Amino acid sequence: MRVIGLMSGTSFDGIDAAAADLDLDGDRIVLRPLGGLAVRYPDELRVRIAAVLPPSITTVEDVCRLDTGIGQAFAEAAATANEKLCAGRAELVVAHGQTVFHWAEGTAVRGTLQIGQPAWIAERTGCAVVADLRSRDVAAGGQGAPLVSAVDVMWLRGRPGAPVALNLGGIANVTVVPPGADAIAFDTGPANALLDLAVSERTAGRLTCDVDGAMAARGRVDAELLDRLLAEPYYARRAPKTTGKELFHRKYLDAALAGLPAVADDDLAATLTALTARTVADAVRSVGGTEVIAAGGGTRNPTLMRALAAELPGVPVRSSDELGLPAAWKEAYAFALLGFCTVHDIPATVASCTGARHPSVLGAVLPGRAGFPWRPRPERLPRVLEIVEAAA
Template identity: 70%
Template sequence: MRVIGLMSGTSYDAIDAAAADLWLDGDRLVLQPLGLLSRSYSEELRAELTTSLPPASTSVRTVCRLDTGIGQAFAEAAEQAVEQLCGGHADLIVSHGQTVFHWVEDGVVRGTLQLGQPAWIAEATGTAVVSDLRSRDVAAGGQGAPLVSIFDVLWLRGRPGTPVALNLGGIANITVVPPVGDPLAFDTGPANALIDAVVHELTAGRATFDADGVMAARGRVHPELFDRLLAEPYYQRPAPKSTGKELFHLGYLASMMAGLPEIPPDDVVATVTALTARTVADAVRKYAGTEVIAAGGGIRNPVLLHLLEQELAGIPIRSTDELGLPAVAKEAYAFAVLGFLTANGLAGTVPSCTGARHASVLGSITPGRGPLPVGVAGSFPVALEIAGATP
């Protein structure tokens, strides 16, 4: 089955489209990467999205406008991917959409909302679309995140020691795959969320992220602010757990800085960058990780990676690129896998990772112009293989 995965993360900087051929070979799921592309939101759409996200208030009218605008943007990315990556034909498109709210109360996820009406994608491409992949897990008592955990477990199971998959998006999450016992996955805290927010604010919008970690490299960690940030109760909550920009946003950081003398901009960026490294490393150490296999936009920040290497003190960090999967599009490929599982009637969650009562077949299907690409798989695969990759 030829599948396109569409993803825009909590940094909402662009829509990633990754195409793959997926098939079942005995008890293994095989993924053959076909390529990837990325399309930025228009400045107008990104600005409207930015001003509507928590802690800002918004209106139902704006939510409707965003649902349509994001759906149309995803449709444009899908059309381009069908033509450029798939030779004009795809069997299935899987759209994560854009998370705008993740409703958590006392550690319990009550709901989650991803915008980007899939009908626009189906209409533009004529291809069936799987979307709204998180809600079913939430309804089953889970966190609805990190959904990439099933991909990680299938891919990394059997590696020596206790491999840990790490995604450094707006929020950082890990999947721990021990040699015995159940795997575990959770959001560790902010990855780029606070870094990006600070850079955007302190540069008056001239920059949206700390390119090459330049500001963090110039700055020094502010000890008192660092300690205040580390005291956040979220870090001590047991897994499974999930979070988002509903907690880690600019207003949150401002409250942590209240009463402190003015801190130079570069020092603020250095401090929140160090926070990401420390909280990720604490989580990896807590579960005795023996290697970290990293993906996401944060791996392009050399200062963040250097700090993480220092914090992990000898635990090796590898990019997913080294294992045959492009790190910048890992989540898009993971959602392609989730859609493939859905089309075959197979569950897309690991209950020990999301905290759900049971595993669930995920998402809703919006028909295209032809028959639904619904297959009937046999038993659930025990492993994921990246075709052509070296171990």
């Protein structure tokens, strides 16, 4: 089956699309990458997304308008990926949507909301669509994340030692596959979330991220600020656990800076980069990781990757590219695989990773113009409804 995965993370800079041929072969899923592409959100849409994220107050009208706007952006990204990566032959689109709220209370997640109405994708591409992939795990008592842990467990099983898959998006998450024990996965804390926010504010929007880690490379770590940031109670909580911009937002950073002498722009970038490296390294050490296989936008920041390697002497830190899964598109490929599992009725969560009571088949499925390509269907709505008496 030819599948397109669509992902927009907590950095909300745009949509990553990756296409793959996926086949079920006994107890194996075979994934053949076909390539990926990135589609930036229009500036106006990014502004509107930022305006509804915590701790902002919003309206149902704003959410409805965004649900449509993001859905249409995902639809165009899917159509572009189908044309450029799939020669127009995609059968299924799997759309993560844009997370706007992850409702965590203490150690429990009560709900999660990803918007981007998938009907626009089905209408624009004619493909069947799988969407809303996190809610079922939350309903089963899980954190709803990291959902990519199911992919990581399949992918890394059998590697020597205790390999750790790391994703460096807005939030960093890890999956560890220890020998002879259940897999563990959790969000470690911010990867790029606070850094992107600080860079955007300090450059008045001229930059939206620390390109190539240049600011952090010029700066010096502010030890007092770093100590304040590391005192965050989230880091000491036991897994499974998840977090997001509901915690790590502008007011959070402002509170950490309050009362300190002015911190120079480059020093702030250096300190936030050090925070990410330290908290990820602490997480890797806590699970006995013997190698780190990294993916996500943070892998394109050489200053961050050097800082992480320095925090983990003796533990190889490599890119998922080395294992055949492009680091830039890994999450999009992962969601393509999760949606492939959905339409094959395969539970695609690992309960020990998300904390759910049981594994679940994920998502809601919308038919394309040809219906569900894996199921026959009538050509039209039947003309007659017959009511019969229930059997005694």
